[in-house]
Amino acid sequence: MAKDTTGRLHVTVKTGGKRKLSSKLWLERQLNDPYVAQAKREGYRSRAAYKLIEIDDKYHFLKPGLTVVDLGAAPGGWSQIAAKRIGAVNGKGRVIAIDLLEMPEIPGVSFAQLDFLSDDAPAKLLAMIGGRADAVLSDMAPNTTGHRKTDQLRILGLVEGAAAFAAEVLNPGGTFVAKVFQSGADAELVTQLKRDFASVRHVKPASSRQDSSERYVLATGFRGDGSTAQRGASA
Incomplete structure (x- = not known):
């Protein structure tokens, strides 16, 4: 065990047995990540909770009384933060x-166990909540190759x-937040979001690992009227 440049103790994981180098590096990163330790102390299910905290601290879209949908929610770090900030834990x-x-x-x-892409x-969601959502959140990432x-x-x-x-479930004025990775491939996505939302920006929270190309797209002021979803619900 040694200290890093910040003075914190740095845990080194030994290779050996069936542990691959990639597994060693992942475990080492987890053990030395201050956000992982903080999440355990504060009862959050993942370090990702702090990303949503930072984004909302700056842009204030999780207001009391809102209806929020968290896509790909497991293990639940973002749902925990959303529930706390909108007052869902107190029925607001x-x-x-x-x-x-x-x-x-x-x-x-x-919780609804279903494929949101179906x-x-x-x-199904609109029937479940008896109305429309004010924010749709997504911290999903596919399995990497x-x-x-x-x-x-x-x-x-x-x-x-x-x-x-x-776009199918949001109220007019609603918010969409999703994880993306920095590349030139998302230009078409941003163009579509700018048609559907009044404001679209990219955000890189401090808790997002700096060596990662991960960032978030934040789209606010949904322009839609819900007609697409209503047609889908009545089809």
Whole structure:
């Protein structure tokens, strides 16, 4: 164990046995990540919680009483923050977490185990909440292949699906936040978002690892009237 440049103790994981180098590096990064330790101390299910905290601290879109949808929510770090900030833990707002995987219960959060990319998902959500959403959040990322261009296209496809879902379920004036990775491939996505939202910007929270191309797109002021979703629900 040694100290890093900040004076913190740095844990080194030994290789050996069946542990691959990539697994060693991931475990070492987790053990030395101050946000991982902080999340454990404060009861958050993932370090990703701090990314949403930072984004909302700056742009203030999670207001009390709102209805928020968290796509690909497991393990639930973003749902925890959303529930706290909109007052869902006290019955003042509502958070709906959607994932293909099961997720342990979170106070103030309703969970729906479904594929948000399925054609009937928006109609199911609208029926579930009895209205429309004020914000759609997505911290999803696909399984990586290690091939940069392939991985960029995968995350872009996932974000485009999330944006299409948001356009089906958001109230006018609503907000969409999603993880993307910096590349020239998302120009078409940004163009579409600028048609659908009054403001579109990229955000890089301090808690997002600086050696990663990860960033977030924040789109506010949804212009839609919900007609697309209403047609889908009545089809």
